[in-house]
Amino acid sequence: MTFLPPWLRRPPILMSETPRGPWGGGGDDGGAKDNGARNPWAVPPGGRKSTAKPTALDEFLKRARGGGSGGGGSGGPQFPLGANARNLWLIGVGVIVAVWLIFTSFHQIGPQQRGVVTFLGRYSGELDPGIRLTLPAPLVSVQKVDVEAVRVDEFPRDGSENVLTGDQNILDLAYTVRWRVENPRDFVFEIKDPVETVRATAESAMRAVLATTTLNDAIGAGRTTIEARVTQLMQQILNDYEAGVRVQGVSIRQASAPASLIDDFNAVTAAQQEAVGNLNNARSYSQQVIARAQGEAAAFDKVYEQYRLAPEVTRRRMYYETMEAVLAKTDKTIVETPGVAPILPLDRARRLTEPQTAAPATPAPTPEAGR
Amino acid sequence: MNPVMRNPVTIGFAALGAAILAAATFAIVPETKQAVVLRLNNPVGQPVNQYQPGQVIGRTGAGLIARIPFIDKIVWVDKRVLDADLDNTLVLSTDQLRLNVDAFARFRIVDPLRAVTSTGSTSNTEERVADQLRPLLGTALRNELGKVPFSVLLSPERGRVMDAIQASLQRDARQYGATIVDVRIKHADLPDGSPLESALQRMRTARQQEANTIRAQGQKQAQIVRAEADATAAKVYAEAFSKDAQFYDFYRAMQSYRHTFGADGGPQPEGSTSIIMGRDNAYLEKFNNR
Numbered sequence: 001m002t003f004l005p006p007w008l009r010r011p012p013i014l015m016s017e018t019p020r021g022p023w024g025g026g027g028d029d030g031g032a033k034d035n036g037a038r039n040p041w042a043v044p045p046g047g048r049k050s051t052a053k054p055t056a057l058d059e060f061l062k063r064a065r066g067g068g069s070g071g072g073g074s075g076g077p078q079f080p081l082g083a084n085a086r087n088l089w090l091i092g093v094g095v096i097v098a099v100w101l102i103f104t105s106f107h108q109i110g111p112q113q114r115g116v117v118t119f120l121g122r123y124s125g126e127l128d129p130g131i132r133l134t135l136p137a138p139l140v141s142v143q144k145v146d147v148e149a150v151r152v153d154e155f156p157r158d159g160s161e162n163v164l165t166g167d168q169n170i171l172d173l174a175y176t177v178r179w180r181v182e183n184p185r186d187f188v189f190e191i192k193d194p195v196e197t198v199r200a201t202a203e204s205a206m207r208a209v210l211a212t213t214t215l216n217d218a219i220g221a222g223r224t225t226i227e228a229r230v231t232q233l234m235q236q237i238l239n240d241y242e243a244g245v246r247v248q249g250v251s252i253r254q255a256s257a258p259a260s261l262i263d264d265f266n267a268v269t270a271a272q273q274e275a276v277g278n279l280n281n282a283r284s285y286s287q288q289v290i291a292r293a294q295g296e297a298a299a300f301d302k303v304y305e306q307y308r309l310a311p312e313v314t315r316r317r318m319y320y321e322t323m324e325a326v327l328a329k330t331d332k333t334i335v336e337t338p339g340v341a342p343i344l345p346l347d348r349a350r351r352l353t354e355p356q357t358a359a360p361a362t363p364a365p366t367p368e369a370g371r
Numbered sequence: 372m373n374p375v376m377r378n379p380v381t382i383g384f385a386a387l388g389a390a391i392l393a394a395a396t397f398a399i400v401p402e403t404k405q406a407v408v409l410r411l412n413n414p415v416g417q418p419v420n421q422y423q424p425g426q427v428i429g430r431t432g433a434g435l436i437a438r439i440p441f442i443d444k445i446v447w448v449d450k451r452v453l454d455a456d457l458d459n460t461l462v463l464s465t466d467q468l469r470l471n472v473d474a475f476a477r478f479r480i481v482d483p484l485r486a487v488t489s490t491g492s493t494s495n496t497e498e499r500v501a502d503q504l505r506p507l508l509g510t511a512l513r514n515e516l517g518k519v520p521f522s523v524l525l526s527p528e529r530g531r532v533m534d535a536i537q538a539s540l541q542r543d544a545r546q547y548g549a550t551i552v553d554v555r556i557k558h559a560d561l562p563d564g565s566p567l568e569s570a571l572q573r574m575r576t577a578r579q580q581e582a583n584t585i586r587a588q589g590q591k592q593a594q595i596v597r598a599e600a601d602a603t604a605a606k607v608y609a610e611a612f613s614k615d616a617q618f619y620d621f622y623r624a625m626q627s628y629r630h631t632f633g634a635d636g637g638p639q640p641e642g643s644t645s646i647i648m649g650r651d652n653a654y655l656e657k658f659n660n661r
Contacts, residue, residue, distance in 0.1 A: 089379050121401040122433040138399065162567075164559060166525045169574050170567075189402045189428050192451040192497075200454070200475055204555040211525040211559075215574075241452055241477060241552060260571060264578035271582035275589020282593035286600030293604035297611030300622060307618055315621060322625040323654050326632040331645040334655065 104137035112148035114184045117141075123185060145184040150248055153177045153199055155206070160254050163207060169215035172256050177202045177234070178248040186244025194243055198234075201241075202250070205233040218255050227252060395440035402433045405483040407446040409493070415443065418483045422450050448483035448496045452552055455501040457508050461562070468521040469566055473558040476508050476540060478549045485548030500547045504540070508554070511539040524559050 108131055109115045115127030119140050127142060134140045153176070160174040179198055181187045191197050209229045213222055230250040238245045257265045307314045400406050406419040420432035438445065455476045462470045480486045480500060490499040515536045516524065523532065537554040544551050561567045612619040629635040648655060
């Protein structure tokens with residue numbers, strides 16, 4: 001109730017309309033409006049018209065209603081006329097102009113954005129972040145461009161693609177390009193479709209670089225070089241276009257042999273492992289052989305040192321010690337007279353070394369034995 | 372106040388009329404467009420905001436222009452760098468390799484009047500120029516790539532090939548009022564099927580060859596290392612033993628007996644031993660009390 005204008009709340013007016021129904025009596029807006037005759041805005045014929053003069057709006061509505069009923073289906077309300085109508089028009093136009101000014105003169109530029117301003121179509125400057133004021137459209141128009149935001153383009157859009165390398169091999173490749181707008185003016189005015197241009201440039205640059213790279217480089221150690229070269233080449237091409245774009249970086253997400261060749265590539269790795277393994281074995285053999293040689297040489301040196309002090313004695317001692325050790329472990333037969341060998345009981349020896357015929361013929365350890 | 376002016380309907384209509392007249396008279400030429408003015412289909416004067424090399428944006432011909440309403444017609448032509456994309460062109464190199472090539476040409480319409488007259492269009496001039504350039508690009512691509520072997524495409528020469536394509540296309544583009552900014556090969560792929568398969572097969576055999584080479588090289592290295600070790604050992608032996616060859620002979624003989632007859636504490640020798648000694652045996656010298 002309280003939001004209704006004072007003249008509506010006046011009891012006489014309400015009184016005059018009470019008999020119409022339960023809603024009308026409460027002065028309820030919805031109830032009061034559903035019949036033209038009870039329209040609360042309408043100035044009641046017998047009501048008081050001293051304090052509140054009929055406003056232009058009242059006038060308009062009244063005439064509209066009158067026109068609609070009187071026209072008999074001519075359609076559309078009549079335009080208000082007269083001095084009050086002029087006011088009405090001025091207010092309407094004023095509101096429209098105000099809205100227009102607010103919407104086209106104030107520009108909210110985000111912190112990552114710049115506004116590119118054109119005055120009657122001609123570039124006239126840039127707007128920094130914040131709320132900025134310009135002349136209204138169509139004199140001035142502002143286009144917002146994200147400059148700080150780093151844009152990320154992935155190639156290819158899904159999975160990976162085959163690329164030919166310089167040694168005519170095929171590489172499974174996926175990579176990402178990061179870039180941002182450096183010069184919003186060029187970005188807006190120099191190239192028709194800058195985003196697509198950056199994409200096409202990236203593909204072209206990547207393949208141009210890979211065409212001069214070997215497969216092994218691309219798969220292995222050459223990645224960072226390739227990334228740097230693609231970044232540089234892209235930047236150079238885009239500068240030629242005056243695209244106003246700064247390439248932040250290119251990163252290779254995947255560079256590998258085609259899936260069907262994985263086994264063969266693994267075989268190469270296996271062969272490398274095998275080769276290294278072989279070499280390791282050889283090295284360990286080498287260590288053993290040399291160490292043994294050194295050991296034996298050192299042992300001989302030690303003995304020889306002593307031998308030189310007393311050659312004859314040492315020689316004899318060594319001889320007897322050796323013979324002792326050797327003969328203690330063997331079966332011995334001493335033949336007093338030459339020529340009796342065949343009748344000796346040699347079966348013991350035969351028993352030990354089954355079919356060997358070597359035993360009887362075994363010569364004595366010293367050259368004298370045969371004689 | 373006269374009655375006409377008092378009537379808002381009249382004012383409204385007048386305003387509307389004025390607005391229409393203004394819109395028909397004045398036109399805003401944006402930075403991104405060039406305008407060709409046709410007076411009853413006859414070009415008048417120079418195109419507005421025509422591209423000029425080295426022009427600074429903000430000091431171009433963009434801005435407000437006036438024309439004779441309803442008689443002059445403006446044809447808009449894009450001023451920016453445009454793009455003519457060519458997808459999946461089959462190219463045959465001199466060594467008879469088939470290649471699927473995606474390429475693009477970046478161009479700019481520098482003579483909008485010529486672009487309009489040569490394409491005979493008053494709308495979408497850029498697209499029509501691109502449509503005209505596309506087959507020309509295809510032809511230039513086939514001609515230039517047909518002159519070089521496949522391997523050139525995969526080498527630093529590639530840039531030169533693209534320059535040649537650009538030069539050849541530049542001549543054709545001029546008649547459409549366009550200039551080629553750049554020509555680039557986006558993709559150059561082997562077509563699916565047998566060319567791709569045979570390339571993969573070649574890669575496979577190359578890998579196998581590499582694996583075998585690595586293995587053989589490894590074996591060679593190992594053999595060399597072993598031989599070097601043997602040589603070093605021989606040298607060490609020789610240095611030590613050549614001090615007294617006679618004593619070495621004796622010393623080594625003693626070692627050898629011990630080993631052969633299983634007296635050196637090592638494993639039993641393979642054949643067990645039985646020794647028959649004559650009475651003249653040197654060892655039995657004292658046995659015989661000589």
